[in-house]
Amino acid sequence: MRHWAETASAKINTVVEAIVAALMLALVLDVWLGVVDRYFFHWQLPWPEVLARYLMIWAAMLAVSSGIARRDHIGLTAFIMVLPNQVRRAILILMDIIALALFLYVAWYGIAFAQSGAPRQAMVFGVSLAPFYAAIPVAAILSSLQLALVLLRDLGTHIDNPPFSDHLEEETS
Numbered sequence: 001m002r003h004w005a006e007t008a009s010a011k012i013n014t015v016v017e018a019i020v021a022a023l024m025l026a027l028v029l030d031v032w033l034g035v036v037d038r039y040f041f042h043w044q045l046p047w048p049e050v051l052a053r054y055l056m057i058w059a060a061m062l063a064v065s066s067g068i069a070r071r072d073h074i075g076l077t078a079f080i081m082v083l084p085n086q087v088r089r090a091i092l093i094l095m096d097i098i099a100l101a102l103f104l105y106v107a108w109y110g111i112a113f114a115q116s117g118a119p120r121q122a123m124v125f126g127v128s129l130a131p132f133y134a135a136i137p138v139a140a141i142l143s144s145l146q147l148a149l150v151l152l153r154d155l156g157t158h159i160d161n162p163p164f165s166d167h168l169e170e171e172t173s
């Protein structure tokens with residue numbers, strides 16, 4: 001089960017990271033176009049700034065699940081490292097469960113939030129805001145899925161045996 005969770009998490013993360021990379025590339029090109037427009041051609045395009053905002057929101061929200069998959073999020077471990085191994089594992093598992101509950105909560109209410117954007121129009125694009133608002137529930141669902149998978153993968157051992165640590169040792173050798 002742990003191997004399956006690790007494999008599934010890695011595959012999902014690969015896809016998400018590719019999407020985030022594509023969004024970041026589109027963001028860079030969009031901002032570059034906005035700068036070229038403003039300072040050189042004076043086309044006065046109305047959409048590059050708005051598009052950049054939505055691309056950045058989507059990229060940042062999707063990147064959260066990648067941080068979860070890699071266990072790259074910020075954590076204060078000074079207190080927990082002094083605890084006995086079994087207590088530490090139990091607390092780490094509990095923290096994953098609490099975080100999972102939080103992301104499921106955000107996903108649940110994020111769906112209603114995205115639906116509230118359906119009747120609203122993005123003035124510059126003339127389309128519904130629902131696809132832009134959908135970043136919240138999509139990211140929360142992906143984060144929930146990744147949290148469930150890394151919880152199964154690590155079972156509270158990720159501080160003692162960080163995921164991807166074997167890659168770091170290979171790179172430094």
